[in-house]
Amino acid sequence: MGSLAGYAGRAVLVTGxxxxxxxxxxxxxxxxxxRVTILDALLPLYGGNRFNLHGIEDRVAVEVGDxxxxxxxxxxxxxxxxxxxxxxxxxxxxxxxxxLLDLDINCRGQLILLxxxxxxxxxxRVVFTGSRLEYGPALTTPVAESHPIEPLMIYxxxxxxxxxxxxxxxxxxxxxxxxxxxxxxxxVRQQMKHGRYGLVNWFVRQAMEGRTITIFGDGRQxxxxxxxxxxxxxxxxxxxxDDTVGGVYNxxxxxxxxxxxxxxxxxxVVGRGALAxxxxxxxxxxxxTADFVADVKALTxxxxxxxxxxxxxxIALTHRYYEAHRRWYWE
Amino acid sequence: MGSLAGYAGRAVLVTGxxxxxxxxxxxxxxxxxxRVTILDALLPLYGGNRFNLHGIEDRVAVEVGDxxxxxxxxxxxxxxxxxxxxxxxxxxxxxxxxxLLDLDINCRGQLILLxxxxxxxxxxRVVFTGSRLEYGPALTTPVAESHPIEPLMIYxxxxxxxxxxxxxxxxxxxxxxxxxxxxxxxxVRQQMKHGRYGLVNWFVRQAMEGRTITIFGDGRQxxxxxxxxxxxxxxxxxxxxDDTVGGVYNxxxxxxxxxxxxxxxxxxVVGRGALAxxxxxxxxxxxxTADFVADVKALTxxxxxxxxxxxxxxIALTHRYYEAHRRWYWE
Numbered sequence: 001m002g003s004l005a006g007y008a009g010r011a012v013l014v015t016g017x018x019x020x021x022x023x024x025x026x027x028x029x030x031x032x033x034x035r036v037t038i039l040d041a042l043l044p045l046y047g048g049n050r051f052n053l054h055g056i057e058d059r060v061a062v063e064v065g066d067x068x069x070x071x072x073x074x075x076x077x078x079x080x081x082x083x084x085x086x087x088x089x090x091x092x093x094x095x096x097x098x099x100l101l102d103l104d105i106n107c108r109g110q111l112i113l114l115x116x117x118x119x120x121x122x123x124x125r126v127v128f129t130g131s132r133l134e135y136g137p138a139l140t141t142p143v144a145e146s147h148p149i150e151p152l153m154i155y156x157x158x159x160x161x162x163x164x165x166x167x168x169x170x171x172x173x174x175x176x177x178x179x180x181x182x183x184x185x186x187x188v189r190q191q192m193k194h195g196r197y198g199l200v201n202w203f204v205r206q207a208m209e210g211r212t213i214t215i216f217g218d219g220r221q222x223x224x225x226x227x228x229x230x231x232x233x234x235x236x237x238x239x240x241x242d243d244t245v246g247g248v249y250n251x252x253x254x255x256x257x258x259x260x261x262x263x264x265x266x267x268x269v270v271g272r273g274a275l276a277x278x279x280x281x282x283x284x285x286x287x288x289t290a291d292f293v294a295d296v297k298a299l300t301x302x303x304x305x306x307x308x309x310x311x312x313x314x315i316a317l318t319h320r321y322y323e324a325h326r327r328w329y330w331e
Numbered sequence: 332m333g334s335l336a337g338y339a340g341r342a343v344l345v346t347g348x349x350x351x352x353x354x355x356x357x358x359x360x361x362x363x364x365x366r367v368t369i370l371d372a373l374l375p376l377y378g379g380n381r382f383n384l385h386g387i388e389d390r391v392a393v394e395v396g397d398x399x400x401x402x403x404x405x406x407x408x409x410x411x412x413x414x415x416x417x418x419x420x421x422x423x424x425x426x427x428x429x430x431l432l433d434l435d436i437n438c439r440g441q442l443i444l445l446x447x448x449x450x451x452x453x454x455x456r457v458v459f460t461g462s463r464l465e466y467g468p469a470l471t472t473p474v475a476e477s478h479p480i481e482p483l484m485i486y487x488x489x490x491x492x493x494x495x496x497x498x499x500x501x502x503x504x505x506x507x508x509x510x511x512x513x514x515x516x517x518x519v520r521q522q523m524k525h526g527r528y529g530l531v532n533w534f535v536r537q538a539m540e541g542r543t544i545t546i547f548g549d550g551r552q553x554x555x556x557x558x559x560x561x562x563x564x565x566x567x568x569x570x571x572x573d574d575t576v577g578g579v580y581n582x583x584x585x586x587x588x589x590x591x592x593x594x595x596x597x598x599x600v601v602g603r604g605a606l607a608x609x610x611x612x613x614x615x616x617x618x619x620t621a622d623f624v625a626d627v628k629a630l631t632x633x634x635x636x637x638x639x640x641x642x643x644x645x646i647a648l649t650h651r652y653y654e655a656h657r658r659w660y661w662e
Contacts, residue, residue: 096503099442099446099496100439100442100443100446103434103438103439103442107434107438107492108431108434111430111431111434112431115430115431146479148477148479148480149479149480151495152499152502153499154496154499157491157492157495157496157499158492160488160491160492161438161488161489161491161492164482164488165430165485165488168483168484168485168488171483172427
């Protein structure tokens with residue numbers, strides 16, 4: 001990608017930089033010659049993992065700290081050219097069980113970062129990652145950015161708030177923000193300790209362990225699984241494209257895959273494991289069973305980005321990574 | 332209103348009950364024979380005023396405390412039949428200057444109340460007041476509930492979150508919630524200390540004091556001013572109408588009035604004061620200058636409610652009230 005040259009020598013802050021998206025982004029930024037600082041709280045259940053920086057440990061400054069620590073964040077945002085603001089509570093299931101924690105990280109934390117930018121560095125380029133769960137159930141296929149906002153989960157409500165904060169700080173305070181609505185990310189360097197988010201990765205682990213993967217219902221609901229390298233490519237391009245300032249863009253594969261097909265692809269690629277169907281549990285949040293496929297044309301038009309990694313290839317890359325590095329992620 | 336009989340002997344909690352809407356609602360509830368408890372923090376800049384209960388002081392239980400005090404709220408929600416959840420930070424200007432305070436009251440406070448209901452009283456009827464500012468700039472006239480949600484101010488972002496929390500706790504936890512999107516309320520028992528919200532009342536005071544009322548720009552933007560008695564009538568009906576559970580309804584006059592006409596009506600009714608036009612200040616949040624008129628047909632269809640007090644009549648009632656009770660509101 002030619003545009004990567006734009007990062008040579010630039011100062012970049014990645015919040016949540018030890019997580020899946022943040023660490024893959026950091027690898028790309030380091031390769032492009034950026035000077036990267038990471039802020040990550042390494043909260044136990046979340047995706048932060050120091051091994052995610054394997055091979056570039058010496059070329060990245062890591063600050064273990066929390067987005068909600070205003071003085072720390074004020075210090076870190078100073079003199080940054082680009083801020084990728086990825087730190088978050090990322091489980092929609094947890095958001096329902098502890099809405100106040102989700103509020104604290106995904107709303108208060110975001111306001112603290114934006115206030116810090118406003119005071120200390122209003123010229124930085126800021127990219128925020130929201131979620132397809134801002135939309136709620138899809139009324140159309142695919143879902144474009146103009147689709148109604150009817151979030152059914154705390155996580156989606158707060159991601160929408162986070163998105164709006166970023167747009168508001170652009171409009172009112174001149175911050176150079178762009179926000180993205182991510183579909184279902186998966187890939188290398190995701191946490192593998194539990195299945196509370198990132199089911200593709202969780203199923204890769206289950207298959208690698210020869211277990212039976214349980215699907216609720218018939219598994220026909222279609223999802224938009226997007227490989228982490230495609231996300232990284234989009235983030236890198238967005239931050240270098242001035243035309244995206246103040247904008248909201250879907251970021252997904254643009255392709256719908258039935259849940260069941262995704263599981264079958266994993267079983268085939270990994271070559272182990274099995275599949276079982278059970279009814280939906282009665283106490284499960286019954287709010288996320290419809291199809292969802294993102295329309296990503298706006299992002300392509302603005303940046304030239306296109307998703308490049310198909311599901312089977314992404315699963316193969318993921319499987320290979322955890323075969324080599326499994327002990328750093330579970331066991 | 333015949334339906335008021337439904338409140339005889341019932342236990343009702345009004346959060347923010349010393350403010351304009353809450354106290355007028357409490358007067359109506361007491362008249363209908365309800366046993367009312369008020370929770371109000373009496374925060375200095377806000378609308379809470381003990382004189383608002385003048386005449387019914389002995390028939391209402393007042394708890395001075397904060398919506399964010401979880402143990403207190405858990406105790407208060409027990410054994411209530413109806414909860415009118417009106418406590419809020421209510422200034423959109425303040426929301427822009429102190430977003431974290433707005434977040435704390437209008438999001439965290441709402442989650443605390445809903446969590447308390449879920450644990451202690453999941454059968455209570457709960458009515459929440461959101462805002463027209465959830466919509467952002469109107470793309471249509473009038474604005475129906477299906478209008479896109481594009482809030483441009485922290486206040487509108489957080490009111491939308493509060494609304495979605497209430498709907499979510501209905502769907503996921505069975506709470507019997509309804510949420511309303513209010514336009515521009517005015518009327519008796521509003522605070523008159525400052526003009527940071529409730530400009531109709533503020534201009535009534537300025538006219539009563541013989542001052543010159545300053546309008547930014549030409550004052551042609553139309554607004555939907557709704558008198559507090561109409562709001563109270565709607566709240567009372569909504570809580571008694573099971574069909575509104577899980578719903579979102581606009582609550583306004585349904586009529587657009589040019590800002591300038593509103594000021595001229597005040598000057599005429601009060602018989603003092605003057606009018607001056609100045610350009611919009613350059614640093615003013617330039618996000619609320621378009622027309623806004625609510626479509627209130629859904630609320631009428633669901634409850635039979637109709638707004639009954641025209642702007643001139645409402646201003647006259649307001650003026651008369653403050654002529655009699657001015658010393659309890661300013662001076």
